Amino acid sequence: MDYKEVYAEWLENPYFDEETKAELRAIEADENEIKERFYMDLEFGTAGLRGIIGAGINRMNIYVVRRATQGLANYIAKVEKQSQGVAIAYDSRHMSPEFAQEAALCLAANGIKAYIFESLRPTPELSFAVRKLGCVAGINITASHNPPEYNGYKVYWEDGAQITPPHDTGIMAEVKAISDWNTVKTMDKAAAESAGLYEVIGAAIDDAYMAELKKQVIHMDAIQAEGKNLKIVYTPLHGTGNIPARRVLKELGFENVYVVPEQELPDGDFPTVSYPNPEAAEAFELGLKLAREIDADLVLATDPDADRLGVRVKDKNGEYHDLTGNMSGCLLANYEIGQRKAVNGSLPEDGALIKTIVTSNLADAIAKGYGVKLIEVLTGFKFIGQQILGFETSGKGTYLFGFEESYGCLIGTHARDKDAIVATMALCEAAAYYKTQGKTLWDAMIEMYEEYGYYKDAIQSVSLKGIEGLQKIQEIMNTLREKPPVEIAGHKVISARDYKKDTITDIATGEVKPTGLPNSNVLYYDLTDDVWLCVRPSGTEPKVKFYYGVKGTSLEDADEKSDIMGKAVLDMVNSML
Numbered sequence: 175m176d177y178k179e180v181y182a183e184w185l186e187n188p189y190f191d192e193e194t195k196a197e198l199r200a201i202e203a204d205e206n207e208i209k210e211r212f213y214m215d216l217e218f219g220t221a222g223l224r225g226i227i228g229a230g231i232n233r234m235n236i237y238v239v240r241r242a243t244q245g246l247a248n249y250i251a252k253v254e255k256q257s258q259g260v261a262i263a264y265d266s267r268h269m270s271p272e273f274a275q276e277a278a279l280c281l282a283a284n285g286i287k288a289y290i291f292e293s294l295r296p297t298p299e300l301s302f303a304v305r306k307l308g309c310v311a312g313i314n315i316t317a318s319h320n321p322p323e324y325n326g327y328k329v330y331w332e333d334g335a336q337i338t339p340p341h342d343t344g345i346m347a348e349v350k351a352i353s354d355w356n357t358v359k360t361m362d363k364a365a366a367e368s369a370g371l372y373e374v375i376g377a378a379i380d381d382a383y384m385a386e387l388k389k390q391v392i393h394m395d396a397i398q399a400e401g402k403n404l405k406i407v408y409t410p411l412h413g414t415g416n417i418p419a420r421r422v423l424k425e426l427g428f429e430n431v432y433v434v435p436e437q438e439l440p441d442g443d444f445p446t447v448s449y450p451n452p453e454a455a456e457a458f459e460l461g462l463k464l465a466r467e468i469d470a471d472l473v474l475a476t477d478p479d480a481d482r483l484g485v486r487v488k489d490k491n492g493e494y495h496d497l498t499g500n501m502s503g504c505l506l507a508n509y510e511i512g513q514r515k516a517v518n519g520s521l522p523e524d525g526a527l528i529k530t531i532v533t534s535n536l537a538d539a540i541a542k543g544y545g546v547k548l549i550e551v552l553t554g555f556k557f558i559g560q561q562i563l564g565f566e567t568s569g570k571g572t573y574l575f576g577f578e579e580s581y582g583c584l585i586g587t588h589a590r591d592k593d594a595i596v597a598t599m600a601l602c603e604a605a606a607y608y609k610t611q612g613k614t615l616w617d618a619m620i621e622m623y624e625e626y627g628y629y630k631d632a633i634q635s636v637s638l639k640g641i642e643g644l645q646k647i648q649e650i651m652n653t654l655r656e657k658p659p660v661e662i663a664g665h666k667v668i669s670a671r672d673y674k675k676d677t678i679t680d681i682a683t684g685e686v687k688p689t690g691l692p693n694s695n696v697l698y699y700d701l702t703d704d705v706w707l708c709v710r711p712s713g714t715e716p717k718v719k720f721y722y723g724v725k726g727t728s729l730e731d732a733d734e735k736s737d738i739m740g741k742a743v744l745d746m747v748n749s750m751l
Contacts, residue, residue: 279362
């Protein structure tokens with residue numbers, strides 16, 4: 175059927191409620207809007223769903239959520255794991271509680287017990303709950319840091335990580351196979367509860383999660399010494415982090431935590447920001463204002479589902495510095511690995527630091543400095559989770575730290591997704607530790623640069639919305655694949671990696687070898703002078719991302735080299751648009 179026929183079916187089929195039909199009748203004169211909503215199914219990708227809330231097959235609504243859940247239920251039945259149940263969490267976005275409820279009742283109708291949180295919870299706690307409860311899977315209703323009109327549906331497997339092969343493709347196939355909406359099951363909540371297939375969870379999981387976080391503390395002595403003196407400004411950006419972040423800091427002994435009042439309470443409109451992303455400067459405007467009023471040592475911001483952490487730190491002159499995800503990740507990696515070595519006298523022989531391919535090469539230098547293995551994985555924290563699972567099943571490899579440039583890391587293995595709550599705790603601990611030595615976090619950052627090199631990493635994102643935008647993104651990838659650059663900003667390309675073709679090509683010799691990583695539509699170029707560039711379409715937003723990194727002799731030198739590289743990248747993009 176073409177999009178007009180699907181639109182007509184939604185208006186005629188008694189399966190869809192009157193409210194949905196009224197919304198669709200209101201757009202009957204808008205051909206383009208009908209096409210956008212019905213020209214394709216909202217794609218169930220390798221992590222799940224993400225899209226604009228509204229009626230239609232290319233939108234987030236209760237019917238699309240039910241269908242996705244039916245596909246998941248069918249896959250769980252196929253692998254015969256129905257008895258384990260599924261954990262469900264949700265964030266502060268519009269329709270999040272409703273979508274979570276629909277997912278739970280669909281699972282129950284399929285004879286699979288749903289464990290649903292009583293109220294909003296962070297993504298990492300859902301990851302923790304899956305393993306704590308022995309569930310086969312987890313569902314998290316969130317669109318992370320997207321604008322308020324979006325919501326999403328993330329699927330986790332029994333190891334606590336977002337789904338990876340073969341489960342991702344298996345679940346996607348089951349979802350795609352559902353063509354008749356009337357075959358999607360649901361049931362009454364009271365009936366589900368009486369059948370023991372619907373259980374509300376909360377405090378017990380919260381307490382167990384908190385206990386696991388506290389196990390990661392290295393220097394309780396430093397917290398006892400300086401926790402009462404350190405001034406911390408925190409904002410949950412209207413999301414899920416407020417209660418757990420404040421709880422863990424309070425219970426550890428951080429007495430001066432100031433929450434940004436305008437951003438404290440959950441609000442799906444995210445009224446103080448255009449979109450709730452701790453990577454954006456606007457997310458820190460209110461926090462920095464409060465920080466200057468109280469002379470805070472650091473400012474922290476978590477995104478709505480509290481898996482990403484943004485950071486600002488104050489130097490001895492009172493100036494606040496923005497730490498990118500690469501900077502805060504490397505600062506924490508250096509602290510966690512370095513202090514574990516200092517406390518224990520040595521590190522495990524099979525210890526590993528894990529990063530994604532678009533993450534700073536400063537991580538490589540840190541791993542080399544400590545003599546631990548550096549493992550590189552594809553973009554997506556699930557691949558770091560996959561490595562942890564591999565360590566557990568093989569008995570070889572010890573997880574020390576893992577992070578990605580997009581403001582996400584994991585300390586410990588209690589969860590298998592990035593955890594901004596444990597990162598908040600660890601960064602405050604590190605601040606207390608360095609304070610006992612008369613240093614700020616910014617001092618620690620500069621010391622790390624002096625030891626390993628002034629690496630600077632940045633990103634240029636090009637948004638191309640709608641059907642035409644998706645086509646343009648594909649054209650950009652095809653052009654670069656067919657005619658790879660030989661030089662960028664005066665740096666020659668040494669090797670070109672194509673993760674879709676599984677090839678690494680040496681430009682000088684023409685030698686080709688495999689990447690060793692799964693198939694992915696990603697291109698990567700190693701250049702002279704420790705420069706690199708990586709190009710990949712976003713998996714969650716209508717944009718293509720250009721990541722790049724340079725190495726300088728000072729902050730100023732690195733900044734200058736990065737600016738030149740960024741301009742060259744934009745020039746290259748503009749030539750293809």
